[in-house]
Amino acid sequence: MWQLFQFPLCPFSRKVRLLLGEKGVGYELVRESPWARRDEFLDLNPAGQTPVMVHSDGTTLIDSHAICEYFEETVEKAPMIVGPAPARAEIRRLVHWFDERLHGEVVAPLMRERMTKRLVHRQSPDAGALREAMKQANAHLDYVDWLLDHRRWLGGPILSLADLAAAAQLSVADYLGGLDWRGHEQTRSWYSVMKSRPAFRPLLSERMEVIGPPAHYDKPDF
Amino acid sequence: MWQLFQFPLCPFSRKVRLLLGEKGVGYELVRESPWARRDEFLDLNPAGQTPVMVHSDGTTLIDSHAICEYFEETVEKAPMIVGPAPARAEIRRLVHWFDERLHGEVVAPLMRERMTKRLVHRQSPDAGALREAMKQANAHLDYVDWLLDHRRWLGGPILSLADLAAAAQLSVADYLGGLDWRGHEQTRSWYSVMKSRPAFRPLLSERMEVIGPPAHYDKPDF
Ligand SMILES: N[C@@H](CCC(=O)N[C@@H](CS)C(=O)NCC(=O)O)C(=O)O
Ligand SMILES: N[C@@H](CCC(=O)N[C@@H](CS)C(=O)NCC(=O)O)C(=O)O
Numbered sequence: 001m002w003q004l005f006q007f008p009l010c011p012f013s014r015k016v017r018l019l020l021g022e023k024g025v026g027y028e029l030v031r032e033s034p035w036a037r038r039d040e041f042l043d044l045n046p047a048g049q050t051p052v053m054v055h056s057d058g059t060t061l062i063d064s065h066a067i068c069e070y071f072e073e074t075v076e077k078a079p080m081i082v083g084p085a086p087a088r089a090e091i092r093r094l095v096h097w098f099d100e101r102l103h104g105e106v107v108a109p110l111m112r113e114r115m116t117k118r119l120v121h122r123q124s125p126d127a128g129a130l131r132e133a134m135k136q137a138n139a140h141l142d143y144v145d146w147l148l149d150h151r152r153w154l155g156g157p158i159l160s161l162a163d164l165a166a167a168a169q170l171s172v173a174d175y176l177g178g179l180d181w182r183g184h185e186q187t188r189s190w191y192s193v194m195k196s197r198p199a200f201r202p203l204l205s206e207r208m209e210v211i212g213p214p215a216h217y218d219k220p221d222f
Numbered sequence: 223m224w225q226l227f228q229f230p231l232c233p234f235s236r237k238v239r240l241l242l243g244e245k246g247v248g249y250e251l252v253r254e255s256p257w258a259r260r261d262e263f264l265d266l267n268p269a270g271q272t273p274v275m276v277h278s279d280g281t282t283l284i285d286s287h288a289i290c291e292y293f294e295e296t297v298e299k300a301p302m303i304v305g306p307a308p309a310r311a312e313i314r315r316l317v318h319w320f321d322e323r324l325h326g327e328v329v330a331p332l333m334r335e336r337m338t339k340r341l342v343h344r345q346s347p348d349a350g351a352l353r354e355a356m357k358q359a360n361a362h363l364d365y366v367d368w369l370l371d372h373r374r375w376l377g378g379p380i381l382s383l384a385d386l387a388a389a390a391q392l393s394v395a396d397y398l399g400g401l402d403w404r405g406h407e408q409t410r411s412w413y414s415v416m417k418s419r420p421a422f423r424p425l426l427s428e429r430m431e432v433i434g435p436p437a438h439y440d441k442p443d444f
Contacts, residue, residue, distance in 0.1 A: 059308050066314035074307050086281045092288035
């Protein structure tokens, strides 16, 4: 049995959970707050970051990219890095785009201003930083609109890890009230389809203590 | 024929070049300075980042992780993500560790202070930022020493992409005078072996305009 060390708003853990859900891999959630820098967790992962997966046979997997490639290699069901080599490269390009750029420009600042400052530092968010993150969010939604004007799914003709990575990051931004969906109809209907997938439902029902999501957050129709 | 868009001190391009060298894949270098934000380059890669690879048949590969996985999948020679699935996950964990943490804590600040500020902004480096990067560099060298106390190569019993990723980042830090090798004998002898590999030689002979490396930089014995 696998254990997944994570917290409800960790977007990289959400990507892993979406993949495990699509593939039908069972796991147990273990709550880990990386900001607590727990000694036993640092012994497990010197980076001190979630997600980490540990199997009862002792296998330890660290870093969401390594974890996703692992399950892609070992579980045949629901392949998510698919097609000929250039198509697979395009999927991996987008995964890193969403995990680095969408995360770094939008999700990480929202998490810092609306989650860490509140939970850990008991400070109020910086209005300028929030405004900037929401401006960047709009540019990212424009790019996803553009992708969907050219393709059925984000990475190409079929559902792939690129969709899971984007949905994972966007769902955390949406929980934290950072997305204004007006004017992004393509992305909105793609995201509505993503939200309806059985793999996504459990994530949308979880809550982070103290911080609540906006009313539309877990509704497939929004 | 492949073209590789890069500049001499881009560590992610260096990782790709080490992989292509080991695998014997030919390519032509195209000089690209991402800070110039050239329109044609932004059309190629919306992230505006190096490395990008373009084949004469039109195939375009973006992001060093996607590029490395592509050549790992398509070229059998010199496999660099090797072993059973958990060993492959450990290699990919380390690649992301070096590309995110060693890069973010050491190489990126050194590049900003000693390269971008000089070339682009014509400013002097910030002494405090340099000191902090060199302190972090020491902790990273300690971690590599520790890995080498437990393993023949960084990722396990054989040479892997983890070694190439680490050597690529460290070589840029070393060029920029950010590494103090004293007290890191394990890492020093591993790096000396890496420097002697034919794939590494061409990189070590290239220079970035205006900025020169320290005398020991390209010597396998240092
Ligand atoms: N490259 C890692 C990034 C993971 C990551 O940034 N996790 C965040 C939580 S969302 C974390 O643990 N941050 C705490 C820290 O960096 O100290 C992955 O893909 O798994
Ligand atoms: N995830 C990318 C990162 C590439 C990257 O950060 N490249 C740097 C040069 S070393 C760059 O182009 N920076 C310019 C920018 O980010 O605007 C990869 O692995 O290829």
